[in-house]
Amino acid sequence: xxxxxxxxxxxxxxxxxxxxxxxxxxxxxxxxxxxxxxxxxxxxxxxxxxxxxxxxxxxxxxxxxxxxxxxxxxxxxxxxxxxxxxxxxxxxxxxxxxxxxxxxxxxxxxxxxxxxxxxxxxxxxxxxxxxxxxxxxxxxxxxxxxxxxxxxxxxxxxxxxxxxxxxxxxxxxxxxxxxxxxxx
Amino acid sequence: xxxxxxxxxxxxxxxxxxxxxxxxxxxxxxxxxxxxxxxxxxxxxxxxxxxxxxxxxxxxxxxxxxxxxxxxxxxxxxxxxxxxxxxxxxxxxxxxxxxxxxxxxxxxxxxxxxxxxxxxxxxxxxxxxxxxxxxxxxxxxxxxxxxxxxxxxxxxxxxxxxxxxxxxxxxxxxxxxxxxxxxxxxxxxxxxxxxxxxxxxxxxxxxxxxxxxxxxxxxxxxxxxxxxxxxxxxxxxxxxxxxxxxx
Numbered sequence: 001x002x003x004x005x006x007x008x009x010x011x012x013x014x015x016x017x018x019x020x021x022x023x024x025x026x027x028x029x030x031x032x033x034x035x036x037x038x039x040x041x042x043x044x045x046x047x048x049x050x051x052x053x054x055x056x057x058x059x060x061x062x063x064x065x066x067x068x069x070x071x072x073x074x075x076x077x078x079x080x081x082x083x084x085x086x087x088x089x090x091x092x093x094x095x096x097x098x099x100x101x102x103x104x105x106x107x108x109x110x111x112x113x114x115x116x117x118x119x120x121x122x123x124x125x126x127x128x129x130x131x132x133x134x135x136x137x138x139x140x141x142x143x144x145x146x147x148x149x150x151x152x153x154x155x156x157x158x159x160x161x162x163x164x165x166x167x168x169x170x171x172x173x174x175x176x177x178x179x180x181x182x183x184x
Numbered sequence: 185x186x187x188x189x190x191x192x193x194x195x196x197x198x199x200x201x202x203x204x205x206x207x208x209x210x211x212x213x214x215x216x217x218x219x220x221x222x223x224x225x226x227x228x229x230x231x232x233x234x235x236x237x238x239x240x241x242x243x244x245x246x247x248x249x250x251x252x253x254x255x256x257x258x259x260x261x262x263x264x265x266x267x268x269x270x271x272x273x274x275x276x277x278x279x280x281x282x283x284x285x286x287x288x289x290x291x292x293x294x295x296x297x298x299x300x301x302x303x304x305x306x307x308x309x310x311x312x313x314x315x316x317x318x319x320x321x322x323x324x325x326x327x328x329x330x331x332x333x334x335x336x337x338x339x340x341x342x343x344x345x346x347x348x349x350x351x352x353x354x355x356x357x358x359x360x361x362x363x364x365x366x367x368x369x370x371x372x373x374x375x376x377x378x379x380x381x382x383x384x385x386x387x388x389x390x391x392x393x394x395x396x397x398x399x400x401x402x403x404x405x406x407x408x409x410x411x412x413x414x415x416x417x418x419x420x421x422x423x424x425x426x427x428x429x430x431x
Contacts, residue, residue, distance in 0.1 A: 095311075151303075
């Protein structure tokens with residue numbers, strides 16, 4: 001008798017603060033229950049750097065919005081390799097805190113930080129080819145790729161992440177009740 | 185007994201003469217989503233969240249007078265979807281960043297998002313540029329969150345008698361302005377004790393010096409969803425005049 005195939009989960013943090021990943025870890029001992037049901041693919045938790053090397057992923061959890069060219073690249077890779085892509089947390093859902101720069105001109109921001117602001121080292125705007133170019137605006141991920149589910153919260157409570165994943169794995173449409181669905 | 189009723193989702197709702205469909209529903213303990221409605225003010229009919237199907241046609245229940253024998257649908261997938269889309273459009277039109285908003289947990293827009301299960305903005309964000317006005321010593325104006333419900337305008341004109349606020353521009357450019365030559369709240373006679381300072385359903389008009397005073401878990405809509413607060417939205421006694429009523 002073969003064991004039921006485990007779900008493969010990949011996660012990434014784009015323009016986020018890793019708070020959603022911390023909240024994910026905050027499901028505490030239930031992580032052990034989760035590990036009975038899932039394997040992890042590319043995620044900061046496993047330190048696997050490339051997604052999909054061991055087959056397609058079932059669920060991709062994206063934390064953070066899209067603020068630079070590398071975010072776009074990672075997000076498209078996740079979309080290509082994940083059957084279900086989830087916007088996890090406020091920044092992935094609506095841009096969040098990083099998107100509060102959107103009404104400012106990018107050139108002005110870089111100039112203020114690297115040239116003119118008192119108290120900061122004026123080393124010039126970084127121009128290393130290794131650095132991804134920032135986008136003019138920060139975008140929620142659904143403005144770049146198709147997103148299947150949204151899990152709001154800053155961060156989503158650990159119980160919301162647990163409820164969401166267990167619903168999804170059990171084949172139910174995830175439903176967050178009062179207290180689990182929150183935007184802050 | 186000759187009490188008049190209409191049918192709301194299969195429930196007979198009694199009403200008094202002059203009551204709107206929404207007032208009768210609220211009085212009967214049926215929650216109706218709303219943003220521009222306030223029990224102390226005349227209905228405005230602008231946010232459209234209270235839309236119901238009344239005798240087969242969509243209509244704002246806050247402005248439709250109740251009539252005997254009406255067939256009204258409110259809690260149906262079609263109406264709930266409409267309300268969700270309205271909320272999503274409001275959320276992308278302004279800059280609604282709940283994690284950094286002092287009104288979070290007390291905000292009716294947010295609470296309705298929870299109530300109706302709005303999981304995503306769905307549309308592309310506008311990210312409008314709306315500078316804040318911190319010129320007043322006691323009150324901060326953060327226009328980023330304005331939903332144009334006009335409650336502050338109505339309160340300032342009809343209750344405070346000050347006409348501090350107004351709308352300017354048309355269509356998508358419509359926005360809240362302050363009625364002063366400089367356009368700054370600090371140059372008006374606006375006071376924290378004004379009715380207009382108490383009625384904002386979202387986080388535009390904020391008292392200074394006490395941000396985030398209520399801890400998470402104890403805020404207005406933390407313990408129970410907004411639908412459990414139906415008592416607070418019940419119409420005031422029919423005899424009491426509402427602000428803006430014609431004498």
